[in-house]
Amino acid sequence: MSEVSGLVWGLTIVGIVGLLAFDFFFHVRKAHVPTLAEAARWSAFYVGIAIVFGIGVLVLGGSQMGSEYFAGYVTEKALSVDNLFVFLIIMASFRVPREDQQKVLLFGIVFALIARTGFIFAGAALISIFSWVFYLFGLILLVTAVNMLKPEDEDASAADNFVIRTAKKVFHTSEHYDGDRLFTTIDGKRALTPMLLVMVAIGGTDILFALDSIPAIFGLTQNVFIVFTATAFSLMGLRQLFFLIDGLLDRLIYLSYGLAAILGFIGVKLVLHALHENNVPFINGGEHVGVVEISTSLSLSVIIGVLTVTVIASLLSPKGRMQNTVNKTHALATAYVGLDSSVDAEERQRVYTELLAQEQVLEGTESRHRESLAEEKGLPELLERAHREHAETAGRA
Incomplete structure (x- = not known):
């Protein structure tokens, strides 16, 4: 099966497309928020x-x-989970309605699959012609691993990035959603909705993600069929996984360190492979270098081991637990300030009561990380705004 037949390729592609179509028509087409049981069932x-x-x-x-x-x-599944952090930031920036987030995520998955397929075949073509490409892929992964250890900059993933600002200047855009429509009509003029803009932002980040993930998997195998299927199946079910671990995403505080270690390891593996296959004139006179190569079984053991330690350490960390409490408070405060003026007083009071209860939980939690994590999320300002708006609403009643 090292040389995969056209029939197997065809059946595999039809199966993947069929799963995506099934996901759209039976789950995403009708806007709704998946229950935890639904998300768990379909993720499994x-x-x-x-x-x-x-x-x-x-x-x-x-x-x-x-x-x-x-x-x-x-490896690709772990990188995909990391990508969910960025999707979460983007959707929060655009304030995508919870029931419409499924459609945005499915679009992101389909676009990612298309983008990565293009990169896979381009990468395979380069490898077959130039063996020095392994050096390049290894360098990309080592640089990516170092960058993962730096403090995150959310600006590149926010709603107000260059592409979105340009789109708003060039095209007539709406500030409000119209269901899950990509276009709407304002004063008789056709306008882009935020739904289209958020999909553009997701698509742009998918291309950036492909630049990291494809070299990573080529560091583990050069079999194009394996590269394609492992990448495709790692993306399948990512939508359901988002809703399943939404509350846990920010608790995985050491995930970036684990992924940095994995990408660095694969980067070293690629460089060693490049030296073993070397024909670059200025390295060892263009001759192969006798270096130890890392086996696939060892790679699999290292990857699983690093991820296991990373996840366990994150979940047991006091900072991770504190992060979860801060996130719940932030989510409720965001929900309150985002309430439309048409929301009845009873519903508004219900959300505000939940916020007060969660705020008490936060204040009663003893942790040296509480203030720093709250400041990072801009929680003090958000809570102040929520209390001010509630006081103003109560004063008008």
Whole structure:
């Protein structure tokens, strides 16, 4: 199965497209917020499909292909979860209604699959012609690993980035959503809705993500079929996973360190492979360099081990637990200040009561991280605004 037939390629692509179509018509087409049980059920379904497919690769293609698939799948899945952080920031920046977030996420997944497929075939073509590309891929991953250790800058992912500002200047745009429509009519003129703009922002970040993820998986295998399927199945079910671990995303405070370690490890693996296959004239006179190469089984063990330690450390960390409390308070405060003027007084009071209760939980939590995490999220200003708006609303009543 190292040389995959056209029939297998065709059936695989039809299966993936079929799963995406099923996801759209049976889950996303009708706007709704998935329950935790629904998200858990369908997340398990898509992970199960990926595992069954991997077992098929293992049985039909042998242990080498099977190990490469699972190493690639686990790595790409971890990177995809990291991508959810950015999607969360973008959707918060655009204030995407909760019930419409599914459609935005599915668009992001489809666009990511298209973008990464293009990068996969381009990367495979480059590798077949130029062996020095392994040096380039290794360097990209090492630089990415270092950048992951730096403090995050949310500006590049916010709603007010260059692309969005340009779109707002060039095109007639609406400040308000019109359901899940991409276009609306304002004073008789056709206008872009924020839904279209958020999809542009998601699509742009997908292209940037592909620049990191594709070199990473090519560091584990050069089999294009394995690269494509591991990437595709890692993206499947990402929408459901978002709603399943939404409250836990920010608790994974050490995930970036774990991913940095994994990408750095794969970067070193790529450089070693490049030295082993070397034909660059100014390195060892264009001759192969006798270096130790890292096996796929060792790579899989390192990847799973690093991710396990990272997740456990994050969940047990006092800072992670404090982050979760701050996030719940921030979410309720954001929900309150985002209430439309048409919302009845009873509903407004209900949200405000929940906010007060959560604020008491936050204030009663003893943690040296509380103030710094609250400041990072801009929570003090947001709470002040919520209390001020409630006082003004109560004064008008």
